[in-house]
Amino acid sequence: MGGVSGSMALAQAFDEIMGQPGSSVPRAPLSPLGNWIDGTPDAELRRRQEAAEATFRQLGITFAVYGDSDASERIIPFDIVPRIFLNSEWNRLSEGLIQRVQAINAFLDDIYGARRILDEGILPPDLIFGNPQFRPEIAGMRPPHGIWAHICGIDLVRTGPDEFFVLEDNARTPSGVSYMLENREAMLRLCPELFREFRVAAVDSYPDRLLETMKSVAPGNVAAPVCVVLTPGHYNSAYYEHSFLADSMGIELVEAADLVVDDDVVWMRTIAGRVKVDVIYRRIDDDYLDPLVFRPDSMLGVPGLIAAYAAGNVALINAPGNGIADDKAIYSYMPEIVKFYSGSEPKLPNVETWRCREPQALKYVLDNLEKVVVKLVDGSGGYGMLVGPTASKAEVETFRAALIAEPHRYIAQPTLALSTVPTLADSGLAPRHVDFRPFVLTGSRGVQVVPGGLTRVALKEGSLVVNSSQGGGTKDSFVLMDDGAPPPAPPAQTQMQSQGIG
Amino acid sequence: MRLTIDHRTVYRFSEPQARLTQLLRLSPEDTYDQSVTGWSLHVDCDARMREGRDGFGNKVTMLYVEGPITGIEIAVSGEVLTNPSHGVVNGAAEPLPPPLFLRATPLTERDDAIAAFANDAVAGENDPVARMHALNGAVRKQFTLDEGRPVSGRTAAEAFGLKTATSRDLAHILATAARSLNVPARYVSGYSTVDADDAPAPHGWVEVHIDGLGWVAFDPWTGICADEAYARIAVALDAAGAAPVAGSRLGEGDEEMDVDVHVEGGEGQ
Amino acid sequence: MLSRTALSLYWLGRYVERADFIARLVEATVRLDVLSPRPAGEVAWVSALAVTETEKAFAKTGAPIAHEPVARFLTLDATHPGSIVRSLDMARDNARAVRTALTREAWTGINQAWLLFQNRATTGNAATTLNLIESVKSATRGFEGAIHRMLRNQTTWFIRLGQAIERADNTARLLDVKYHILLPEGEQVGGVVDRDQWTTILQTVSAVTAYRWFYSEGLLPANVIDLLIARSELPRSLAASVEEAVDILNLLAKRTGLHGEADRMARNRHARMVKTQSRQIIAGGLHQYLQDFLAENDELHFAISRQFKLG
Structure with missing residues (x-):
């Protein structure tokens, strides 16, 4: 997860609840949230927040920070104040997301196939062929149903009511969906009154939608395809999410040693013998998938898996080779890519990006290092990044030298006035910068955006870094089912009946 | 030329293995100047085999063996007819474009010493073909030939610091050097009569891409183009990507490998 | 599974x-x-x-x-x-x-x-x-x-199977070691022994109350041995562990359709256990009996591994 952009002062940022800078009353449709905040003492909010975090700790919803030896059991801080999307905002956002993910899939199908986009001169060929994320090992192989990026997490930032920008695409193995679901569980339990005030779209159908997506891309005509989640194992930092997803889909959570490829078919070892596997949601990087094709020293991979994939006998979710679509060097060309495949202007813009490989852009960036955010093209997780406005002189000079030495490894972006959401800080409620990762599913029957996502919040005042490894937290993200005044709450009885019948 | 090829690979394991999964690149294919007139791949145990292609377009055979197994012998033999073509390769499957072959790999990492050597070697030459001949010749002159078994994992940079080199080392050095001059280059694995009898590995050489000509094969082992005395099997960015056998086994213990290659050249057609 | x-x-x-x-x-x-x-x-x-x-x-x-x-x-x-x-x-x-x-x-x-x-x-x-x-x-x-x-399914049965095998092992080793220490060469089973020492054994397997239930004549080593080996009413006795292994393997066989050497071995062991009396065991040498039991328990462990392809 890599997410950051720069900022002006907090006071100048759009607040998603309060509205334009300086406003002291919430945006009209969100006034019930204002009332809720006013009517709930900070101490009570804090108590609920702590209760939620205690649950997360007990469930073992933990992550590991690389290079931090005792962090294998840390939880990501949770903030009790939700962020809220109006229905109309969400609809416009969804259209943009669908267009972008369709383009990502079309791009991957093209770049590993006919490479029309290069023939047409839209992208410089060396950007692809010199890029380690373009995997020659799987060139010419096509995933079942031609779908590559089944699960995309698109990282967004916002600067105004309808100003959303894509910060980063995640088309490999985007994580964080378990937070979307667990955060909602916690909110339903601890703040049920909010769900009477607002009609919030449910996110708990995500596992069903994901399973449906997986089944829809199974190769061949299997009546009941066998789907599994492949994890590197329980020492992995995202293991909780892997087990959570397998559990809520009701499918097996397998490790490499549970799978065997024979005769170009993937099988899993069960106590009753081998069972053929049709679809694998793998949470293992390409490099480790198959020691016969990628890193020969991989103990996490399944020998022969790529042969089974090439033979069309198994669907891998997401497809190997996807890194070329979410690479930071490619990112700056996404507007052109979206336009090329969709035939229309991108509905969701990128954050303006200077490609330091281009001399003019490099000059601009070097002249304005104190104002911009510089990122390593192949870095992630908030590492290898310069936030100009908050960096020390020494940091700026270190990056200047690095940029001059290897300009092709860097891109730079302006510092945006990232939106804020009221957040429970030590001193009480205060605005804190947020970003957003919605999850987009693509199956053989189309593309869908799950109405919700992962809101990450920079807990330090003025900070723009939302990465969990850098002191970021999470919030629940409400998507409202309508823009108007909240409807009268239906009697609880009716709701239960309709659920029971449905 | 008529090339008669006999290539045996024997693995022995100190402990019985529960499974064996191998990816074999052992099958030559037809090009304009190479016709495979007879070819067989044989293993000495019960095995399932599946044919396919890797990302570089090479023909691969997946081999699946159920244990317990303490050893396996993989034998290929056959006959390939070749025409003289001055090293120019025509009619091969080319799924990837030449710029891809400018890429470095862990075995062919960019190296200042090799780059400087390449620059010196081509100094004064302007014609792209002449430059490659000069480079190939320079690599040949730099080393004493080592007919022993290639050292697995040895990089071009490491090999460049030594006095003797195997055909794989030479090919890695030449590919790295050509790429440093911005010439796409790839590793070729195959068979050639230039090897001694009983060679401990298939032969390795290099194809470079020259605008207007296409892929041209150079062998730094001889210092000249690889021509009708060669049968190509597989290409990749380095020897690991074109490996004749990439294997994985499930079981304890060590393995021993023994390879034996015979290539005989005769009158063709 | x-x-x-x-x-x-x-x-x-x-x-x-x-x-x-x-x-x-x-x-x-x-x-x-x-x-x-x-x-x-x-x-x-x-x-x-x-x-x-x-x-x-x-x-x-x-x-x-x-x-x-x-x-x-x-x-x-x-x-x-x-x-x-x-x-x-x-x-x-x-x-x-x-x-x-x-x-x-x-x-x-x-x-x-x-x-x-x-x-x-x-x-x-x-x-x-x-x-x-x-x-x-x-x-x-x-x-x-x-x-x-x-849920009463394979998940719980495999856990309980592990518990049963481990329990059999633990109780057998406890008895073997304590017996060695408490009854040096040449001494008679049933002689005067340290009451506290024998109580330790019972405490370790939570059997102090059970002992009083079964035996009226005070703390006798032969009774302790009888209780820990042959009384299937005591959950941590060898008899109970052996019986439980058979029961769980039966349940697994019904659900998975997997019968095999583990079932046969466990049933066989159980049948012998039912027939054996603790007096005979003491007479024939408790140490040897327990050593054989531990070895057989290990063998059952491996048979389970093979039958359910756990390796």
Whole structure:
């Protein structure tokens, strides 16, 4: 997860609840949230927040920070104040997301196939062929149903009511969906009154939608395809999410040693013998998938898996080779890519990006290092990044030298006035910068955006870094089912009946 | 030329293995100047085999063996007819474009010493073909030939610091050097009569891409183009990507490998 | 069910059982030590090390054989496989690997037991040791309860199968070691023995009350042996563990359709057990009997591995 952009002062940022800078009353449709905040003492909010975090700790919803030896059991801080999307905002956002993910899939199908986009001169060929994320090992192989990026997490930032920008695409193995679901569980339990005030779209159908997506891309005509989640194992930092997803889909959570490829078919070892596997949601990087094709020293991979994939006998979710679509060097060309495949202007813009490989852009960036955010093209997780406005002189000079030495490894972006959401800080409620990762599913029957996502919040005042490894937290993200005044709450009885019948 | 090829690979394991999964690149294919007139791949145990292609377009055979197994012998033999073509390769499957072959790999990492050597070697030459001949010749002159078994994992940079080199080392050095001059280059694995009898590995050489000509094969082992005395099997960015056998086994213990290659050249057609 | 899942569940059962057993052993030894005049107390700790097969590992630490160092060694020392902390580490590791198969309650039970030991360096005096042991026992009881509230399916059966095999092993070793120490060469079973020593054995397998139920003539070694070997009413007796293994294998066979050598071996063992009387065992040599039993228990373990393709 890599997410950051720069900022002006907090006071100048759009607040998603309060509205334009300086406003002291919430945006009209969100006034019930204002009332809720006013009517709930900070101490009570804090108590609920702590209760939620205690649950997360007990469930073992933990992550590991690389290079931090005792962090294998840390939880990501949770903030009790939700962020809220109006229905109309969400609809416009969804259209943009669908267009972008369709383009990502079309791009991957093209770049590993006919490479029309290069023939047409839209992208410089060396950007692809010199890029380690373009995997020659799987060139010419096509995933079942031609779908590559089944699960995309698109990282967004916002600067105004309808100003959303894509910060980063995640088309490999985007994580964080378990937070979307667990955060909602916690909110339903601890703040049920909010769900009477607002009609919030449910996110708990995500596992069903994901399973449906997986089944829809199974190769061949299997009546009941066998789907599994492949994890590197329980020492992995995202293991909780892997087990959570397998559990809520009701499918097996397998490790490499549970799978065997024979005769170009993937099988899993069960106590009753081998069972053929049709679809694998793998949470293992390409490099480790198959020691016969990628890193020969991989103990996490399944020998022969790529042969089974090439033979069309198994669907891998997401497809190997996807890194070329979410690479930071490619990112700056996404507007052109979206336009090329969709035939229309991108509905969701990128954050303006200077490609330091281009001399003019490099000059601009070097002249304005104190104002911009510089990122390593192949870095992630908030590492290898310069936030100009908050960096020390020494940091700026270190990056200047690095940029001059290897300009092709860097891109730079302006510092945006990232939106804020009221957040429970030590001193009480205060605005804190947020970003957003919605999850987009693509199956053989189309593309869908799950109405919700992962809101990450920079807990330090003025900070723009939302990465969990850098002191970021999470919030629940409400998507409202309508823009108007909240409807009268239906009697609880009716709701239960309709659920029971449905 | 008529090339008669006999290539045996024997693995022995100190402990019985529960499974064996191998990816074999052992099958030559037809090009304009190479016709495979007879070819067989044989293993000495019960095995399932599946044919396919890797990302570089090479023909691969997946081999699946159920244990317990303490050893396996993989034998290929056959006959390939070749025409003289001055090293120019025509009619091969080319799924990837030449710029891809400018890429470095862990075995062919960019190296200042090799780059400087390449620059010196081509100094004064302007014609792209002449430059490659000069480079190939320079690599040949730099080393004493080592007919022993290639050292697995040895990089071009490491090999460049030594006095003797195997055909794989030479090919890695030449590919790295050509790429440093911005010439796409790839590793070729195959068979050639230039090897001694009983060679401990298939032969390795290099194809470079020259605008207007296409892929041209150079062998730094001889210092000249690889021509009708060669049968190509597989290409990749380095020897690991074109490996004749990439294997994985499930079981304890060590393995021993023994390879034996015979290539005989005769009158063709 | 994945073979690896079944394997982890089985080992989860074994390690929880082992942690619980070591906890009881330490508890009973603390009591014995407190009651005995020196050097009887030292003998108690020597035998605790013998039961857990950790004499050599303990000798390497260079510490004297006494309450504090041995109790610490058996509870908190993660460097050898005979400690509670190591057993709980392994139990939690296996539980983590099969998180999806466990209920949250069962996972939380294990996790809580494990958390008890994090960042704890010393057991302190007898009272603190007993407190710690009490929390371990209560956590494993919690886990046991959670297992019984889970669906009656393969998941619980593999855990319980592991527990049954481990329990048989633990009880047999306890009896073997204690018997050796308490009854030196040449002495008669049934002679006058130290009441406290024999009580230790009963305490370790929670059988003090049960003993009074079954035997009216006071504390006799032959009765203790009878209770621990042949009385299937006592959950930690060999007979009960043997019977449970048969029952669980039956349930698994019904659900999975997998019958095999493990079933035959377990049934065979059970049939012999039913016919055997403890008097004959004592007459024929208890030590040899227990050694054979332990070997057969190991064989059953491997047969289970093969039958369910756990390897």
